[in-house]
Amino acid sequence: MKKFYLIICLLVMAVSRLFAANSDTIRIPISRQYFHDKIAQEQNVCDRSDGKLDKSLHVSQNAEINLQVSDAVFRRISAAAMRVEANPLIEKNNDKIRYLSYIENLLKQFRINWRRRDFNPLDFPALMTHFEQAMELQVAGSSLLPLIRDLPYIQARILVDIFQDSQSPNAELSNSVYLKYCALYPDKILQTIRPYIREPFADSLVVAACRFDPVQLYTYAQSVSSPEGKLIHRNSDPMVMAVASLSQTPNALLYFPFLDDLLSGKQSIEQIRKLVGNGEKGYDSVGYYRLLVKTEIEYFRRLTQNPADTPVAMFGANGLREMLKAKALQHFITPINTLHDVNNLNVRMKAIDPLTAQEIYYMMVMGENDIYTSSYKHSFNRMLQKMGPNPRADSLLMSVHADFFKKFIKMAANYNKLDSFLKCMPPASSEVLMKAFVANLHKTGNLEDATDVADSYSSITDKKLLNSILDYVKQNEQVCIDENNQRGAVIYGLLKTIFLSADSAGKVDLTATLGISSIYEVYPRELQDDSGRIVQQVFFYGDEDGKMYFPGFLRSFSPKEWRVNLQKEWVEIRSLKGNVWIFANRPLDNDANLDDSAQVHLNKHIEDLGLQPSVVVHRGHSYWLPRTINRMPENSRIVVLGSCGGYKNLSQIIDVSPDAHIISTKEIGAGEINRPILNYLNQSMLSGKSIVWKDMWQSLGKVFAREPSKSLRESWEDYIPPYRNLGAIFIRAYNKKMESL
Template identity: 40%
Template sequence: MIVRNMYKLYLAVILMFFSVLTTRGNEADTTKKKVDIARIRYHENIEKQQKQALSYNGGDGKVLNVSKNKDINAFVTEAIINEVDILKDTIESAGYLDHRLKVKYLSGLENLVKGFYNGWRNKSFNPAMGSILVKNYKALMQADTKKQDISPIVEKASYEVGNININGEGTALYENIGYAEARNILFRKFCQKNPDKVLPMLEQYFSVPFADSLVAAAAHRNPNQLYDYAAATRTNVGRLIRRNNDSLVKAIVAIASSKSGQQYYPFIDEIVHERLTLQDIYDVMGDNVQYYRLLVKTQTAYNDRLIKKDTPVAYDKLLTKLKDRAENVFIEQINALHDSPDNIRFKILDPLTPQELYYLIVLGEDVIYTSSYKGVYNRMMQRLSTPAGDSLLMSVRFDKFKKFIKLAAGYNKLDEFLATMPDSSSQRLMMAFVRGLEKTGTLEDAVDVADSYGSISNPLVRRLIDQEIEKNLLEGKQKQERRTIVIYDILQTIFQSSQDSSIDISAKLNIPPVYKVDYKDLVDDSGRVVQQVFFYGDKDGKESYANFMSMFTNAGEWKVKKNAEWTEIRSAKGKPVYIYANLPLDYESGLDSIAQSKMAAYMEKHNLKPSITIHRGHSYWVGSTIRNLAPSSKIVILGSCGGFHNLDDVLRTCPDAHIISSKEVGTRIINEPILKAINDDIKVGKNVEWLTIWKELSARFTTGDAKERFDNYIPPHKNLGALFIKAYTRQMGSME
């Protein structure tokens, strides 16, 4: 009965609506007046805007197509077409309006339709609000003709409606006594809706009475943005910032005015709370060790506050500066001295505490060499007053401990680290390592867990991780939290498949095959398999290039052609394989980069799309290779790839790429057999089968240094971090 009554009510509303529509249509016919020749173009401008709107979004020229709902379309059409036409004719026939006022209000009406159409197109205005927009204009025009203040009307309207009728270029309300106040009202509404755009907009609204409050609020919400604006002393916003009395704003101004502002700014929260002065920071700025020490000390203090849900101002800037100093002062030097004796190579680390060494590890993942990592790790553990890993983590408040565990696992130090603490502590640590992966804003922690699993040899630790993943998965299902379920279900599946190759991980996770790359997916339209190889012009790059070229000396197998900037290698028999490798020209002059660019341009011109991309060189060159990665790549061989961010970047460019990487710096004794195995399969038109290739290579490297080096290489089907990203993207629609 209730449903039937509701249906009758709905039907009555619809009939009433169309009755009104018909009445208004008739009203338009009776009120339409002859247009004065002096104002014809203003009427035509309105009609032009209406016609554009009627044809937009697949419109038929009669009804505005603003939604899939025909009733809404008819309702909006009534407002923007019929009501506007009536209002247009009403203005034209109004005896109490002279020519100038008629032109003004007709221009305002054109502004309304134009604002409606443009806002609909750029998605800044919901077209379903068309009727409200017209109603608002009528109210504004009525008040204006009576010389009444329009600001109360604007106060009641939404920002989107008021912005069109008041702030549009053709607004009719510019002479109203309340116009300035109306614009102030709209700006306040804009600030409430767009807090991150306040400072840019203040440049033209600098005289609003609440400008100082906006500046103070902007400082506390986004101090980094305010710092950038504070440096612009000659702008309106810059002057507003400098006159402000808020303590945070004043501190930012003082720092922005300094020549060394970027060195002071990471400590802004400490300065505001008078725990540090500019002089305190100035006193250590010239000493790399002391400045780094102050950064670590402040980071630890900030971690204490974060535990209490108290986020320091510009916390991200402190971490950025800490990472910069770790990489560019300490790690860069010990990497550069990799051929020097340890007492020379690691001398710069002599003054550092275990906690300061810890941050070199967790912040240096993207650049640290394997030998550098081991040197830093060993010194960190040796300098602990109590040789217990849990005590170390407590002293840094467990900051980035998941990254530390991931790296320890990757460099085969995890078992050693866990052995320094009681079993109960190591178990709690590994449980915490797996927990809460759904709570972070990125996938980095989850990918770190995935990457670590393949490096953990201790069956007890593996079992503990498996149990914790099962527990978190069940909790996610009970709470019906989709992201939690997806993350832990993927981890469980890839961990099980890493120990049991009979599991069809592709089918379970809805991702492309992980154990092989079909030959048909590697060939281009001309039947060629094209490979692109990146070399760099340092000493190691030149040696690597010479070693690489030694694989193609058999003239019966390969044809080699060299020019000034790259080498072209073609198979002499079997299926066509084309390999393009740039020459390792001088990197200090940027000639290696130029050679890569010219080679890429040649390949593009001749439609040579690489399906295999190979990086040869140190890990610090990997970023350059990834930036130049062709989207057509199906196999990407990176060597030491540097972790989540590089995997993420590769898969954003090549979502289905099979990635071969290494925990440590690549070596020719492993690289070349891998490349030869791939090329041998391709030349006879075979699929690239990773299980078969890795089994054959494992039989070849069975003892000593060669086995240890080979074990550090990760084949695509064991690259659990990459598999996780692929599966997550398929299930959730994006990486984040």
């Protein structure tokens, strides 16, 4: 094959030399030699695109295709230039220069679009043929439009760009290319239609855009005075008119989640308005939430049928799921969380009294990162009560088409309610459910489901259930091995190893078995920089909680051991003995974005000092966590979240700091717990001793066991030490394993 390819290359070079010899018979005036040289220069630039300057382009593994492309770039391009010189119909010097510029521009367009991956180099011979046809039409004074209409978009665009001064009206050529673009990229129609608004085809393109993405059309329709908005609102298509009308409806965002049903006629604006009112007066919060749940159940059924049917506005900004989550939080989770100190459950849980079991189910899964432990447990009990004297949990899951069932199982396991849930169904059904929970973890696009399984396992206490899950994991691993599915075998193999380690009888040392750094302790040298300093950075946020807990944070540093230096935007705390430095931004007003500025300036200050924090502490709600992750230093060794972890957050932290020991909680963190954790860590760093997580957890566990506040004791139970953070361990081990394959 190599010999064959070498022969082909030599033939191309020979043909090129032969042509060069023949071209000597055509006298090129010195006034135009410069333009021929520019073509030759472009040929050389193209030649270098594959890394070699050898008069041959290697654009595929097929030698014949490479020969055709090389022939087009070198011989055919040079021949076209000679034809310009020899063509008696191109008489004037300026005209010949113009046609030579066309050829040079063709090579430029080829090279640029190839580099952008907009053009497949394998198609250059065909493009060259169409270019030659366009040249002939141009010389003859004929229109290029018939040729352009028959070409694919990218070739048509390139040729129209080259022959901008053709005999054809520019508008017609431009319109033809734009229509090809819209057919190829219907999602770009509304972004690009403004120059074509007065064209006859504009209305039909709006209809096409609406069919493809009504959500995008809705967004553009909201601006009635914009050119796009005017174009949309003049359209007579029923679907476009419905979306346009909705965009101008008062409190339109409350109607938007039902856009698919509105378009199909299953619901009407008048029906929804009875629940929405004017957004405040006449608004039925329970009725509206109930409609969201009912719609979610139906939409999910359509989504999982074969073939799948994705409802409009189910996902994305202001879509059904986003609104369902927002209303679950606003009307139910926040009220019962706020009353967490109220002992009378009839008072505390009154907000969810009107809800059905299905509606409570969705409230809980939508509030995963926000619902308090006690709120979840009481809601779970209410859900079972709503199912009647003989609740059937499997019937509940069937009624919602198993929507979010993996998330529900994970939460039930985390809050020690999974056993109760499974007992509300026949053993055969629970077996099927747990098999489904563990199944197909390798078929998703990420590790979220597998991480949920790992997290859930660490929360389950029922030995029989643990053994069943472990057996299912082993079965799936074997299936993946038999099917030669490497990713699946890795996922299930790691879960098996991690689960065996969670059983003390298994005596599995994950550090040695998985080849990851220790998850059981942190040595002082791992935290110290080259100068022996341990640097800690604490991220505060300027909401009410941040402002409330910051003074207590400062008071926790005894003047006998620490020197506190308050700055305008941050505080610097240094140990009087040892070498521990702590930096924390002040929780300045969040509404004015001052806390954000303080963090940016503090990061710059730490960088200017040449320091690299090895300990990162997040003191804020889970919705602030992405900002902390974006600003946390690389290769941190200890990360204290003080809020819910979750797959996305854990994955991002491990991407930044692969060996981080992560302390997180299943629910919203408590300042009264975060403070003792930080005090323990700081004292350990001052002493120069290793931080042994099991010892630390045992010590703090004794402290909180004596805590008179029941809610605080419950909150402590939800904190997860690094050696029990199976989700984080799984992600670390998976990344390590895949690197080695």
